[in-house]
Amino acid sequence: MTQQHTTREAGHDRHAEGADQQGHGGHEHHEGHGGHGDHGDHGGHEGHVAMFRWLFWIMLALSVPTVLTSGMFADLLGYRLPDVPGLRWVAPVLGTVMYVWGGRPFYTGAVEELRQRRPGMMLLVGMAITVAFLSSMAASLGLLPHDLEFWWELALLIVIMLLGHWIEMRSLAQTSSALESLAALLPDETEKVEGDRTVTVSPADLHVDDVVVVRPGARVPADGEVVDGEAALDESMITGESTTVRRGVGDTVVAGTVATDSALRVRVTAVGDDTALAGIQRMVADAQSSSTRAQRLADRAAGWLFWFALAAAVLSAVVWLSVATPSTALVRVITVLVIACPHALGLAIPLVVSITTERAAKGGVLIKDRMALERTRVVDTVLFDKTGTLTRGEPAVGHVATAEGASGPSGAGFSEDDVVALAAAVESDSEHPLARAVVRAAEDRGLRLPPVSEFSSAPAVGVTGTVDGSTVRVGGPYLLEEEGLEPLAAAGGWAEQGSTVLHVVRDGKVVGALAVADEVREESREAVDTLHHLGIQVVMITGDAEPVARAVAEELGIDEVLAGVRPEHKADKVKALQQQGRTVAMVGDGVNDAPALAQADVGIAIGAGTDVAIASAGVVLASDDPRSVLSVIELSRAGYRKMKQNLWWAAGYNIVAVPLAAGVLAPVGFVMPMAVGALLMSASTVVVALNAQLLRRLELTPEASARALREQDPVSR
Numbered sequence: 001m002t003q004q005h006t007t008r009e010a011g012h013d014r015h016a017e018g019a020d021q022q023g024h025g026g027h028e029h030h031e032g033h034g035g036h037g038d039h040g041d042h043g044g045h046e047g048h049v050a051m052f053r054w055l056f057w058i059m060l061a062l063s064v065p066t067v068l069t070s071g072m073f074a075d076l077l078g079y080r081l082p083d084v085p086g087l088r089w090v091a092p093v094l095g096t097v098m099y100v101w102g103g104r105p106f107y108t109g110a111v112e113e114l115r116q117r118r119p120g121m122m123l124l125v126g127m128a129i130t131v132a133f134l135s136s137m138a139a140s141l142g143l144l145p146h147d148l149e150f151w152w153e154l155a156l157l158i159v160i161m162l163l164g165h166w167i168e169m170r171s172l173a174q175t176s177s178a179l180e181s182l183a184a185l186l187p188d189e190t191e192k193v194e195g196d197r198t199v200t201v202s203p204a205d206l207h208v209d210d211v212v213v214v215r216p217g218a219r220v221p222a223d224g225e226v227v228d229g230e231a232a233l234d235e236s237m238i239t240g241e242s243t244t245v246r247r248g249v250g251d252t253v254v255a256g257t258v259a260t261d262s263a264l265r266v267r268v269t270a271v272g273d274d275t276a277l278a279g280i281q282r283m284v285a286d287a288q289s290s291s292t293r294a295q296r297l298a299d300r301a302a303g304w305l306f307w308f309a310l311a312a313a314v315l316s317a318v319v320w321l322s323v324a325t326p327s328t329a330l331v332r333v334i335t336v337l338v339i340a341c342p343h344a345l346g347l348a349i350p351l352v353v354s355i356t357t358e359r360a361a362k363g364g365v366l367i368k369d370r371m372a373l374e375r376t377r378v379v380d381t382v383l384f385d386k387t388g389t390l391t392r393g394e395p396a397v398g399h400v401a402t403a404e405g406a407s408g409p410s411g412a413g414f415s416e417d418d419v420v421a422l423a424a425a426v427e428s429d430s431e432h433p434l435a436r437a438v439v440r441a442a443e444d445r446g447l448r449l450p451p452v453s454e455f456s457s458a459p460a461v462g463v464t465g466t467v468d469g470s471t472v473r474v475g476g477p478y479l480l481e482e483e484g485l486e487p488l489a490a491a492g493g494w495a496e497q498g499s500t501v502l503h504v505v506r507d508g509k510v511v512g513a514l515a516v517a518d519e520v521r522e523e524s525r526e527a528v529d530t531l532h533h534l535g536i537q538v539v540m541i542t543g544d545a546e547p548v549a550r551a552v553a554e555e556l557g558i559d560e561v562l563a564g565v566r567p568e569h570k571a572d573k574v575k576a577l578q579q580q581g582r583t584v585a586m587v588g589d590g591v592n593d594a595p596a597l598a599q600a601d602v603g604i605a606i607g608a609g610t611d612v613a614i615a616s617a618g619v620v621l622a623s624d625d626p627r628s629v630l631s632v633i634e635l636s637r638a639g640y641r642k643m644k645q646n647l648w649w650a651a652g653y654n655i656v657a658v659p660l661a662a663g664v665l666a667p668v669g670f671v672m673p674m675a676v677g678a679l680l681m682s683a684s685t686v687v688v689a690l691n692a693q694l695l696r697r698l699e700l701t702p703e704a705s706a707r708a709l710r711e712q713d714p715v716s717r
Helices: 046-068 071-077 087-102 104-116 121-140 151-175 178-183 276-289 293-323 326-339 343-362 370-376 386-390 416-427 433-444 477-483 522-533 546-556 567-579 594-599 611-616 628-662 674-697 702-710
Strands: 006-009 012-015 190-194 197-201 211-214 223-228 231-234 245-247 264-270 365-367 381-385 391-402 453-458 462-467 470-475 500-506 509-520 537-541 560-562 584-588 602-606 619-621
Touching (some): 087 121, 087 151, 343 370, 370 602, 370 619, 370 628, 386 391, 386 537, 386 546, 416 433, 433 500, 433 509, 522 628, 537 567, 567 594, 602 628
Antiparallel strands (some): 223 264
16 A cells, blocks of 8 residues: 655644445355355445346236135235136246346345355255245146145245345445545546646546645545645545644645635646645555455354254154155245345344444444454453654643743743743744744633744754844753753753753843643543553553653543554564563554554554554554554444344354254154244344444544443453
8 A cells, every 4th residue: 555645733643544434345245155244245336236226126016916815825814816728837937047046146046056065045045945846836837736836935935035125135235335436525527727827627537746726615526635725625524623733834635634714736646646635546456355354253153054054944844754744844845944044144244244344434443354343342452652643743832931030021020921932933934843833832721922033043052132122042951051041940851751841041031931742632641540440451661761751641530651662663562562461462563553553463554654554553543642552442342242143143043043944843743834934934024124324323422432441341350
């Protein structure tokens, strides 16, 4: 996957890893490819859903006269068929059409399963409808007794199976429309700047370094860099968050995002396969092709069910042949084969995984490795990288102190606002990160900056300017050394906590000081508290010195600190935690943390979009909010609950229903009709599908996930 764009502005990495939806993953469907729910070639293609919908309605229309003209059905309901010439052949003719046309997906699937030596649902259904067809045709031709002519049951079986198949395919198609939805994020046309005019072109015709105009309400047609203008961009397709983000000159924007209030001019930096959307599509495709332990278990269970059903059918035939007529035995065998079809079992796991993957992408969580999502529910230790994850990765003013006796602009003592305003005024012409932090602090306080003249900057010393006729200097220890001044006593402990201390000197006297440090994210506290609520230990790893790390850890309530760790040694620290018997999720920014992300049981790249993050992490978070980790945990646990529910329903249903179909309650007068068996089998499929669809209700935002998990019963730590 090609390098995604990265912007380190506004204090956090903005990366183009996001998506609206995910497809149904490894549950690929191909007509005739059975045994694992693989039937009908409906891997997310709406055309195949429409085809099966159309086929279902045609078969339903044909089934009405087939059933009503069936002699056995008339006998069951107690009505007489009119004595019309040729009427007795309506059911055989229409029943044959239904078998050949409507039953084709099933018996061709059965052939494919036999060819691949993977017996499963398609073989069972194909066998059932073939036996029913042959028996009914033989009875209609007088070769077998009349009571073996059950065209009505064959018709209902095909219609019900097609209904279940259509519902399954429609559900899967809803989860597998990710790539089409991603492609739809691009506009149909865009305005390209050529000289002093604009021309309308397709996004596909853009090239790197082209400049395009993005008007209010329009989508960005390609990844690029803003060269003119400023606008609030809706980046929900990347982050899953509805709040717009200001983007101006020099900022990176990604294709598919929307300029909501102003026009922008954007220089194209990536097109085609190099764009973020293309990278997301590749990630979606990788996730779709990945498999999970639970899915493989369901696949094996479907194979076991074939032999279980076959044995039950043989035993049923032997028993019923010894106590009843061959026609009764045949009906029992067919009913057993129909009721045992692992349709619901084959759907139970893949559909849950599909919907969780899609739901995750809508919330800005991209699942690259489904096994990682499964493992997240059992994680007992979350290891956070500090810089850029728990902190914003940019300096911010944390403390301000004033010198005693210094007089401010009004003649009174210097206030903290006076110190910040004076420092920001001089720093406003500097591009240094520390200078920008000071200026932001003044903006946050709503301060008016006095005019500055004669600005100059000295590397490693500081900046100097003239403010209201006074010489003002702002800098670190070398500045104090040049001026022969002592640092403020109040600032003495800031350096020990890892802050950079800037002193403000006016006309040779210290008037104040500021502590500038990497700012802890406001969301980090809630993330750590919620993990503690779940009984999960929180460990922080950083290359910073011990005092700096301890200060952040104490502020957030982190359990364990690993400080002074070089990037190449982070993986060893992860391994050491695993050797203690812990299941570790590593959360990093995906830049220096690749080995640790790969070593962890679950690697989570937060706010990352680089090749190394994609290669190393099983989960990629588009948002840089550390609470997004809670979304992964919530999704993993919710998906696992649905998997268990569906497996118990599908397998338990078959375990109970097969003996009933075989006739174990016949001694007490209960014999399950074949049509009822078919109806119940399809009903189980519908129940499994609807149960999985409940996952769509999950509100997967960092705030909602934190709230939902904190509402769960606390775990003692």
